[in-house]
Amino acid sequence: TGLTTLDYGFVNTASARSAITYIDGDEGILRYRGYPIEELAEQKTFLDVAHLLIYGELPSEDELATFDQRVRRHTLLHEDLRRFFDALPRDAHPMSALSSAVSALSTYYEHDHDPRDPEKVDKQTIRLLAKMPVIAAYAHKKSIGQSFLYPDNGLSFVENYLKLNFGIQAEEYIQNPVMVRALERLLILHADHEQNASTSTVRMVGSTDANLFASVSAGIHALSGPLHGGANEAVLTMLRGIRDSGESVERFVERVKRKEQGVKLMGFGHRVYKNYDPRAKLVKSSAEEVLAQLGVRDPLLDIAQELEQVALADDYFKERKLYPNVDFYTGVIYKAMGFPERMFTVLFAIGRLPGWIAHWREMMLDPQTKIGRPQQLYVGPTERHI
Numbered sequence: 195t196g197l198t199t200l201d202y203g204f205v206n207t208a209s210a211r212s213a214i215t216y217i218d219g220d221e222g223i224l225r226y227r228g229y230p231i232e233e234l235a236e237q238k239t240f241l242d243v244a245h246l247l248i249y250g251e252l253p254s255e256d257e258l259a260t261f262d263q264r265v266r267r268h269t270l271l272h273e274d275l276r277r278f279f280d281a282l283p284r285d286a287h288p289m290s291a292l293s294s295a296v297s298a299l300s301t302y303y304e305h306d307h308d309p310r311d312p313e314k315v316d317k318q319t320i321r322l323l324a325k326m327p328v329i330a331a332y333a334h335k336k337s338i339g340q341s342f343l344y345p346d347n348g349l350s351f352v353e354n355y356l357k358l359n360f361g362i363q364a365e366e367y368i369q370n371p372v373m374v375r376a377l378e379r380l381l382i383l384h385a386d387h388e389q390n391a392s393t394s395t396v397r398m399v400g401s402t403d404a405n406l407f408a409s410v411s412a413g414i415h416a417l418s419g420p421l422h423g424g425a426n427e428a429v430l431t432m433l434r435g436i437r438d439s440g441e442s443v444e445r446f447v448e449r450v451k452r453k454e455q456g457v458k459l460m461g462f463g464h465r466v467y468k469n470y471d472p473r474a475k476l477v478k479s480s481a482e483e484v485l486a487q488l489g490v491r492d493p494l495l496d497i498a499q500e501l502e503q504v505a506l507a508d509d510y511f512k513e514r515k516l517y518p519n520v521d522f523y524t525g526v527i528y529k530a531m532g533f534p535e536r537m538f539t540v541l542f543a544i545g546r547l548p549g550w551i552a553h554w555r556e557m558m559l560d561p562q563t564k565i566g567r568p569q570q571l572y573v574g575p576t577e578r579h580i
């Protein structure tokens with residue numbers, strides 16, 4: 195039928211032109227709108243980076259103040275949406291709760307769904323940025339059976355999230371610049387990664403002209419899988435498993451190499467990075483800094499470091515160019531900060547939000563965008579009759 199190439203997992207197929215993020219996987223380079231990730235993570239706030247990704251430029255002081263004010267003004271959730279969480283089971287995974295509530299957001303703002311009206315698109319953008327951390331914190335509060343707090347718009351984006359999530363205990367973090375900065379830096383490192391599975395999902399859903407909330411909600415589900423964002427939770431499960439079983443790191447790595455029941459070294463490997471993941475490097479130094487600052491000694495960090503050493507010295511991993519990715523050390527930091535494991539991927543989602551929004555908007559403005567509609571190779575029966 196004149197069919198094109200078969201490309202499982204889109205390893206070799208570009209589906210868009212994009213001016214947002216540049217990656218050189220062989221050199222370990224990651225840049226947002228041209229700026230190296232290392233500089234942004236060191237010198238900028240998450241809202242600066244969100245502005246950069248979404249609008250193309252770092253904000254001036256005035257622009258940042260306006261942007262920040264707009265976001266603060268939209269943090270409150272409709273009371274009915276707050277009660278929406280009552281309908282979810284207490285043991286709902288926070289990622290499912292997050293995606294469901296973001297999906298439900300679209301029912302409140304239907305009048306503003308118009309991808310061709312820049313003002314409306316921007317209003318939806320600000321709403322989503324402002325409400326996502328609130329929804330994320332409620333997903334957490336729900337899972338531990340605590341009452342929900344209202345946002346405090348006197349606080350910065352990250353401080354507000356900490357407050358909503360940890361309540362009174364957040365004071366300690368907010369007073370501690372190292373903690374706020376560490377979370378800020380982690381969110382920046384997750385903010386975009388060009389056409390990864392969740393962003394491609396956002397684009398695919400958006401290519402049908404579906405609204406921003408619907409598209410991002412689908413992206414959150416795509417992120418939840420352990421091969422993608424869910425890997426940060428899976429890494430902790432793996433480290434705990436090694437610790438609790440008393441198995442040596444060497445034996446575990448042997449089982450990975452034998453592909454025993456599909457066991458993988460979670461937090462290792464990447465489709466694009468074949469040398470090192472520049473985010474992982476920054477996360478590792480952050481993990482050491484945060485644990486030192488909190489005075490925490492976590493044996494799981496020791497296991498992670500040992501696993502990394504053993505794997506990097508092993509031919510299996512060398513031949514396949516498998517290195518630690520961004521998810522390898524983040525869980526150790528989140529754990530030290532007091533986040534439960536089931537919240538790790540939610541933190542990834544808050545970080546990735548500006549990237550999803552930037553891609554959705556870029557796609558909507560690109561005159562060459564077409565509905566996403568991959569081909570297939572049909573391998574079923576030829577015509578037959580009953």
Ligand code: CMC
Pocket residue numbers: 203390420421422423424425450457458459460461462463464465466514516519520521
């Ligand atoms: N442990 C053991 N073996 C691995 C791993 C791993 N983590 N990753 C890849 N391999 C092997 C794989 O089995 C294959 O071996 P062989 O050639 O013998 O069949 C070879 O390396 C090539 O792997 P692949 O599955 O073809 O690579 P991919 O580009 O399709 O997959 C990946 C990339 C990230 C899904 C994969 O490396 C993986 O499953 N890693 C573990 C999960 C993980 O940490 N995901 C987070 C990714 S980074 C952040 C994000 O996107 O969220």
